[in-house]
Amino acid sequence: MAEKRTDRALDRTELIKQTTLELAQELGFTKLSIEAVAARAGVGKHTIYRRWPSKGALFLDALLxxxxxxxxxxxxxxxxxxxxxxxxxxxxxxxxxxxxxxxxxxxxxxxxxxxxxxxxxxxxxxxxxxxxxxxxxxxxxxxxxxxxxxxxxxxxxxxxxxxxxxxxxxxxxxxxxxxxxxxxxxxxxxxxx
Amino acid sequence: MAEKRTDRALDRTELIKQTTLELAQELGFTKLSIEAVAARAGVGKHTIYRRWPSKGALFLDALLxxxxxxxxxxxxxxxxxxxxxxxxxxxxxxxxxxxxxxxxxxxxxxxxxxxxxxxxxxxxxxxxxxxxxxxxxxxxxxxxxxxxxxxxxxxxxxxxxxxxxxxxxxxxxxxxxxxxxxxxxxxxxxxxx
Missing domain, CATH: 1.10.357.10 (Tetracycline Repressor, domain 2)
Known part of the structure; x- marks a missing residue:
């Protein structure tokens, strides 16, 4: 059970990162927002903020x-x-x-x-x-x-x-x-x- | 008369640039906006947009x-x-x-x-x-x-x-x-x- 939860959390992390890169390409970095990533990835904003303190931190993690x-x-x-x-x-x-x-x-x-x-x-x-x-x-x-x-x-x-x-x-x-x-x-x- | 008008336009240009640098220092570039510059300099937004197409263009002109x-x-x-x-x-x-x-x-x-x-x-x-x-x-x-x-x-x-x-x-x-x-x-x- 614990393992499954970890897998799901990992999947969600990957989904958020991938969505970030997709949106950055579509909108440009200036218009990218954590709100937009949350909406498209189907997660709450707080789920993102819990892991990444800023749009820049999320973007770096997604890209590098x-x-x-x-x-x-x-x-x-x-x-x-x-x-x-x-x-x-x-x-x-x-x-x-x-x-x-x-x-x-x-x-x-x-x-x-x-x-x-x-x-x-x-x-x-x-x-x-x-x-x-x-x-x-x-x-x-x-x-x-x-x-x-x-x-x-x-x-x-x-x-x-x-x-x-x-x-x-x-x-x-x-x-x-x-x-x-x-x-x-x-x-x-x-x-x- | 024409000369005076030119002087006044020059003064206003200088005032807008100086206000831009002041606000950039106070707020940081990310929070700087043409609206805020217009308000503090006491000019209309359109006066600024007529001369500078973007915040970046205004900032460059003010700084360089x-x-x-x-x-x-x-x-x-x-x-x-x-x-x-x-x-x-x-x-x-x-x-x-x-x-x-x-x-x-x-x-x-x-x-x-x-x-x-x-x-x-x-x-x-x-x-x-x-x-x-x-x-x-x-x-x-x-x-x-x-x-x-x-x-x-x-x-x-x-x-x-x-x-x-x-x-x-x-x-x-x-x-x-x-x-x-x-x-x-x-x-x-x-x-x-």
Whole structure:
């Protein structure tokens, strides 16, 4: 009996998350509301508020878990190629509806709701940064990366220009753009001595 | 007479913008509304809508013109030092209320309203990118910057890690962080040959 209740609660949680993503696509994030999710999912508002304190928290939970594993970094022994492969996968995800526009809306909401920003970093950005750091550390030991490279900065340096393109310039992040960014970052801005 | 009317219209425009910034600070951007601005400024809603199509457009116009000139790039002949000086000024602006939180709210709104993003790029980001490009081009001619450096990418590469820190990690962008980012970008990630 207890098990069945848990199953039903899980199903309801999944139903609420799925409804949230559907409505976000139909209405846009700005017009999305917990009331509308509750009505379409056929649950009470309080059922939602009991688990998610805000629209942003619900939206983050609905959007993020599905695709985070896709961003593993291969290890073929060529650090530049491996980072490129992983970053291609990340921007393919961004370019593929519905994820791209929904992720953009989530990042927008993170500017207004600090709890969304905190959860985003804890669940998505932090783990990605850690994986990039670990892969670079290995490459550094193998002499493929400058020994002075500040590994704590690496994720900001590699992904910053992509987020700039996505959030500020708001242009499509292509594989070609990634190639150009990575080749500039690996070569450095200073002339060779 | 015509001149007086123009003066009065200008004064009213300034009053509306100033009221917008005041209310954005008091209420936060999410709760800011054109209705509230109209009421406090003592003008009709239609007076505002005639000039600004949305809350985001009004907010952008109120926030941006004041501080853009502060971001000129010096030319002392040392490109790294000059870019650092200009970037220190930019992040000092971000760190100083009220500009920082208001600019963050504007960037949040740009994720939901494409017309805000377009105006932001046209009025603020584009001109900054152009100035950085021109300064780097000069440095490239003087042999201070790698001849292969892709100047069209330079602004995204230099400012991307700062926007990452500001919008994604949401940590304070310090002068020390800029120093670390610039030294990694100038040196490059690849080991010296």
């Amino acid at each position: 878990p599905a695709d985070a594993q896709a961003l593993d970094i291969p290890n073929t022994g060529d650090i530049e190629a491996d980072l490129r492969t992983q970053t291609y996968a990340a921007v393919d995800l961004l370019g593929r509806p519905p994820f791209g526009p929904l992720y953009q809306a989530l990042l927008g909401e993170a500017q207004h709701d600090p709890s969304v920003a905190a959860a985003l970093n804890e669940r998505f950005i932090g783990p990605q940064a850690q994986r990039v750091r670990a892969r670079l550390k290995l490459a550094q030991r193998q002499g493929q990366v400058a020994p002075e490279l500040d590994l704590d900065l690496a994720f900001a340096i590699l992904s910053g220009p992509l987020y700039f393109q996505f959030l500020i310039a708001q242009e499509i992040v292509t594989h070609g753009y990634i190639d150009r960014v990575f080749s500039a970052l690996f070569a450095g801005m200073r002339p060779s001595p | 013109p004041a501080d853009a000139q502060a971001l000129d790039i010096p030319n002392t002949g040392d490109i790294e030092a000059d870019l650092r000086t200009q970037t220190y000024a930019a992040v000092d602006l971000l760190g100083r209320p009220p500009f920082g939180p208001l600019y963050q709210a504007l960037l949040g709104e740009a994720q939901h309203d494409p017309s805000v993003a377009a105006a932001l790029n046209e009025r603020f980001i584009g001109p900054q990118a152009q100035r950085v490009r021109a300064r780097l081009k000069l440095a490239q001619r003087q042999g201070q910057v790698a001849p292969e450096l892709d100047l069209d990418l330079a602004f995204a590469i230099l400012s991307g890690p700062l926007y990452f820190q500001f919008l994604i990690a949401q940590e304070i962008v310090t002068h020390g962080y800029i120093d670390r980012v610039f030294s990694a970008l100038f040196a490059g990630m690849r080991p010296s040959p």
